Amino acid sequence: MTPDYRTEVGQLFGVQFPSAFDDPQFDARAELGRVLFHDRMLSQNGAVSCGSCHLQSHGFAEPKALSQGLRRELTERNASHLANPAQQFSYFWDGRANDLTTQVTMPIENHVEMGFRNLETLVLRLDQLDYYAPLFESAFGTEEASVDRIQQALSTFLSCLVTCRSEADAVLEQAMPEFWNPWSVLDGSMALEGFDALEKRGFELFHGSAQCANCHGGPHFNGWGMDFADIGLDHDPEESDVNAVNVGGFFGGWGPTAMKVPSLRNVALTAPYMHDGRFATLDAVLDHYSHGILDVPTLDARLRDWGNSTLLGGPVDITIEPIFFPVDIENVPPVRMDFTSEERAALKAFLHTLTDHAFVQDTRFSDPFVQR
DSSP: OOOOOSOSOSEETTEEOSOOOOOTTHHHHHHHHHHHHHOGGGSTTSOOOHHHHSBGGGTSBOSSSSOBOTTSOBOSSOOOOOSSGGGOSOBSTTOOBOOHHHHTTHHHHOTTTTOOSOHHHHHHHHHHSTTHHHHHHHHHSSSOOOHHHHHHHHHHHHHTOOOOOSHHHHHHHHHOSSSOOTHHHHTTSSOOOSOOHHHHHHHHHHHTTTOGGGTSOTTTTSGGGTOEEOOOOOOOGGGOOGGGSOTTOTTOOOSTTOEEOOOOTTGGGSOSBSTTOOBOSHHHHHHIIIIIOOOOTTOOGGGBOGGGOGGGGSOOOOOOSSSSOOOOGGGSOBOOOOOOHHHHHHHHHHHHTTOOHHHHHOGGGSOTTTTO
16 A cells, blocks of 8 residues: 655644645655665666665665765765755755756766666666556556656655654744744743753754854754855865855855755764765764864855954945955954853754654655565
8 A cells, every 4th residue: 555645744833844735646656756766776787776875764864974876986975864855945065956856866867876877768777677667657647657757756755755753843843833933942032841951952052152053044954945155174175166166255155165054854863974974973063163163265154253353343344246245254263162061962962852763764765675
């Protein structure tokens, strides 16, 4: 029997989830997408699937810095975890795709990852696999595969990957069911019932003095799904072209060193961290933000310490040309959070409340090829 893929949550903090699916073939389309997602035959040599690098038990990430493609070559970047992908506005670390339906086949076409240079060749393969004919018929009314149908099925399945059943969700939805408003907690006008003292302190730090929410704001903890930032990591000079970046931009730069701000949902499960998987633990990430941010020209302005800037000693020219503040950022040092041991413990305690155990155990998203 085909599972019911419609999420039981209509909205979370006023953000609408795709729950009102009127299409009678929706579940069949999602089930086809699930099979495609986990099928190694979607790689040219049958070695890897989408699910090979996006493991459900790890929040649909992989516990490796870089993944191995169909010929065991390493990918250029860490496999992004999947958390409410239908609620995002850009995909991949560099944001090179902004449509879920077309994004889903880009890894299949990648020569390192899955190796199908021509998707029509994949269509011919699926037509030869006997288990796909009834799945396509249930999903679309006829047995034939096509590139468009593959994309629709995969994107439908991904749209079902709704993670919203964590401890934090239960607490925060009760406090703010219709509007995301963490500031009411900070000013004391709203109480959070359900967090212990350390978790509540972590929430307050995250949205307050630790400044995490400056980039990871919103109910998905990802800057509302459209935020990019250079966070002051050391980069390979061959990958960084400063001339391609808006160096004087108030919000940092948009270029090779600016990466997508990921969702922090299930973050305790998705190590290692950053676009290249350089940090093995949450402690290593906190070390970076505590005292490791490098003073690079492309550093995002939200990670500069404007309070200790020499610019504040006199008037600042904020003429916009056309939308960037032309300030001498070399006089604005990176922030140094210098977290105490108590603050680190509190932040980690809150981040662990973002783990959705039901999501990573949901059989609707599991690998149907478990016996292979």
